[in-house]
Amino acid sequence: MEEVAEEAQYFRSEIALLNFSDATFKPPLSPLLIHIDPLLPNGHTCSASESDPSPTSQHQQEQHHPKDAWLPITESRNGNAYYAAFHILNSNIGFQALMLPVAFATLGWAWGTVCLSLAFVWQLYAIFLLVQLHEYVPGIRHSRYLFLAMAAFGKKLGKVGALFPVMYLSGGTCVMLIITGGGTMKQLFKTLCENDNGKTCNAHALSGAEWFLVFTCVAILIAQLPNLNSMAMVSLVGAVTSITYCTLFWVLSVKKGKPNNVSYSSSLSQEHTPVAKISDVLNAIGIIVLAFRGHNVLLEIQGTLPSNLEQTSKIPMRRGVSMSYVLISMCVFPLAIAGFWAYGNQINDGGLLYSFPEFHKRQITKFSMGAIYVLVIIHCLTSFQIYAMPVFDNLEIRYTSIKNQRCSPLVRTCIRLFFGGLTFFISVTFPFLPRLSTLLGSMTLVPITYAYPCFMWLSLKKPRPRGIICCFNVALGSVGMLLSALLVAAAIRTLALNGLDANFFRP
Numbered sequence: 162m163e164e165v166a167e168e169a170q171y172f173r174s175e176i177a178l179l180n181f182s183d184a185t186f187k188p189p190l191s192p193l194l195i196h197i198d199p200l201l202p203n204g205h206t207c208s209a210s211e212s213d214p215s216p217t218s219q220h221q222q223e224q225h226h227p228k229d230a231w232l233p234i235t236e237s238r239n240g241n242a243y244y245a246a247f248h249i250l251n252s253n254i255g256f257q258a259l260m261l262p263v264a265f266a267t268l269g270w271a272w273g274t275v276c277l278s279l280a281f282v283w284q285l286y287a288i289f290l291l292v293q294l295h296e297y298v299p300g301i302r303h304s305r306y307l308f309l310a311m312a313a314f315g316k317k318l319g320k321v322g323a324l325f326p327v328m329y330l331s332g333g334t335c336v337m338l339i340i341t342g343g344g345t346m347k348q349l350f351k352t353l354c355e356n357d358n359g360k361t362c363n364a365h366a367l368s369g370a371e372w373f374l375v376f377t378c379v380a381i382l383i384a385q386l387p388n389l390n391s392m393a394m395v396s397l398v399g400a401v402t403s404i405t406y407c408t409l410f411w412v413l414s415v416k417k418g419k420p421n422n423v424s425y426s427s428s429l430s431q432e433h434t435p436v437a438k439i440s441d442v443l444n445a446i447g448i449i450v451l452a453f454r455g456h457n458v459l460l461e462i463q464g465t466l467p468s469n470l471e472q473t474s475k476i477p478m479r480r481g482v483s484m485s486y487v488l489i490s491m492c493v494f495p496l497a498i499a500g501f502w503a504y505g506n507q508i509n510d511g512g513l514l515y516s517f518p519e520f521h522k523r524q525i526t527k528f529s530m531g532a533i534y535v536l537v538i539i540h541c542l543t544s545f546q547i548y549a550m551p552v553f554d555n556l557e558i559r560y561t562s563i564k565n566q567r568c569s570p571l572v573r574t575c576i577r578l579f580f581g582g583l584t585f586f587i588s589v590t591f592p593f594l595p596r597l598s599t600l601l602g603s604m605t606l607v608p609i610t611y612a613y614p615c616f617m618w619l620s621l622k623k624p625r626p627r628g629i630i631c632c633f634n635v636a637l638g639s640v641g642m643l644l645s646a647l648l649v650a651a652a653i654r655t656l657a658l659n660g661l662d663a664n665f666f667r668p
Contacts (some may be wrong), residue, residue: 204441211317231567234554235304237390240465244393245481248462250400250488252455252547254407256341256537258493260448260512262500267445269427270501275642276449277497281490283637284453287614288482291456294614295463296473297621304464305551306457306609313617323613326605327551330457332584333601334548339380339588340595340668342541343373349534352518352527369668370589376538377588380545380579385574389550390465397545400488406494406536410513417521423505436654443651450644451602452493456610458547461554552580592668596661612641 229235265273294309296302303309307327311319350366367375386392429438462481466474500513509516514537518530556576557568568576588594594601615638624630 176305189401210513220609222386229304229349231561232554232557233388233550234461235464236388238465238467240390240393240462240467240477241320242477242480242484244390244396245462245466245478246395246485247396247400248389248465248547249455249459249481249485251396251540251544252458252462253453253485253489254400254403255491255540255544256512256514257454258407258452258496259410259500259514261452261493261497262449262504262508262516263510263512264445265497265501266428266506266508267441270425273445273449273497276446277494280449280453281493282427283481284456284610285486286637287456287610288459288486289479290614290618292463292475292478292482294617295460295467295478296475299470299473302464302468302474304460305554306460309617310613313620323609325607327457328555329601329605330454330609331548331551332580333594334454335380335545335580335584336588336591336594337551337598338541338545338548339373340536340592342380342545342616343369343376343588343668345534345537345541346376347372349531349538352534353531355527369592370666373585373588373668376542377581380542380549381577383542384546384549384553384577384581386546387573388465389461389547392546392550395543395546399540399547400485402536402540404488404492406540407496407535408415409533409536410517411456411495411499411503413521413525414513415499417503417524419503419505420507420520423503423507425501425505428506433578440651440654443647444655446644447599447603447648447651450576450611450648451599454606454609457549457606458551461551462547505517549577553577556580575665589668590666591606593661593663600649600652600656602626603645603652607645607648608642610641611644612638614638615641 261277264276272616291306291309294303295314307319309328313319314322347367347369350372354366360576362468371462383395386395416483429441433441463474463478465475468474496513500508500516504516504520504659507520509519509621522530553576554572556579557573559569560572615634618624619631619634619638624634
């Protein structure tokens with residue numbers, strides 16, 4: 162009896178879901194169930210194959226064990242290649258790409274273009290590795306990055322290596338979006354309220370924390386959509402707005418002409434010590450490397466696509482990736498090249514988002530500038546949904562593991578309100594978090610994007626030892642980890658020299 166009780170406790174725990182992160186495939190149109198031997202009410206066990214023909218036994222499974230069908234990432238698998246492209250575009254293109262001309266100001270035309278091209282190809286290769294690993298074993302799907310890491314590296318090592326980076330890149334990105342979106346709302350109000358003579362109107366302006374609260378409330382209101390697949394149209398809006406404002410920034414920067422005394426020489430001074438030059442170069446490379454993101458939600462996006470034994474989700478996902486990255490390349494490369502051409506080494510450290518209004522304030526109407534700010538705000542709101550979804554999913558895994566039942570609409574709403582309140586509190590407490598983005602991104606985004614996919618491929622696919630593919634992935638993953646360490650060291654040195662204005666609770 163004790164053994165039966167222990168076995169039942171095991172099945173009710175989260176471990177069952179972690180070990181089998183997605184369900185084994187059943188015949189088409191049948192529900193996807195976790196690949197474990199479920200404990201029936203009479204104390205006996207039955208295999209999945211025995212339970213397939215019986216709707217009653219399937220219902221018993223759903224009543225007694227957490228299922229992917231309960232969770233927001235995999236609740237709906239009716240997506241397609243276009244939906245995947247919408248999600249990828251919405252999560253990959255963002256305000257971080259507006260920083261690329263800053264990197265070119267340090268690296269120059271040639272090395273800037275080379276580094277940007279290499280980073281683009283490298284992270285795209287890592288994406289296709291992840292797409293393949295999503296269903297590396299027929300019948301098993303890994304719809305969460307953390308679970309794939311645990312399958313590749315082992316439960317303990319996978320959690321140690323991937324838990325913090327994945328959770329930071331989800332929750333931390335949401336905090337960054339609140340700070341950026343709320344700050345842009347404040348800038349929008351200031352722009353529209355400012356008179357032609359430069360004086361601000363008498364309208365009451367909200368404080369920084371109040372703008373953060375407005376942004377968070379709107380973001381959590383949108384987040385009430387039940388699952389990731391239901392947010393496809395939200396991601397479409399985010400993709401359109403992000404492509405639009407990225408295009409407007411570089412087109413208008415070129416059209417309005419260059420400021421006076423623009424120079425394209427490297428910002429590296431001859432008076433700098435070799436260590437200082439290396440640090441500046443690494444910081445510039447860090448800007449380029451961190452401009453590409455979204456790998457931590459890629460498997461989750463692929464988890465919304467249908468799959469069965471006859472046709473996997475790899476084909477539509479590859480189509481979605483291909484479509485989205487054609488558009489991403491059409492945004493990223495012009496932003497970097499045209500932005501650097503327009504401003505040279507006079508580019509503001511905040512990138513095009515601050516340089517454009519600084520140099521062309523008198524050449525563009527406030528309503529046009531306001532429209533660009535609105536596009537940035539809308540994209541921040543929609544991108545928030547993609548990065549918050551893994552956190553919602555993780556919290557619901559905890560709930561379903563404890564309660565052994567699906568989250569009710571009320572519980573789901575409370576979970577999302579809790580997350581919204583937590584991210585709002587962190588954004589108000591640490592409004593200087595963007596100044597730590599290079600340091601934190603080097604610790605989290607670089608391994609997740611550039612190194613882990615290569616090592617996971619080696620662990621799970623087990624290519625021929627000392628073969629070309631094996632050596633290539635070992636080298637690429639090792640360089641990725643080395644790059645992460647170097648970028649962390651350069652970011653720490655920069656913070657030590659420049660200091661950190663830690664304006665706690667004063668956004």
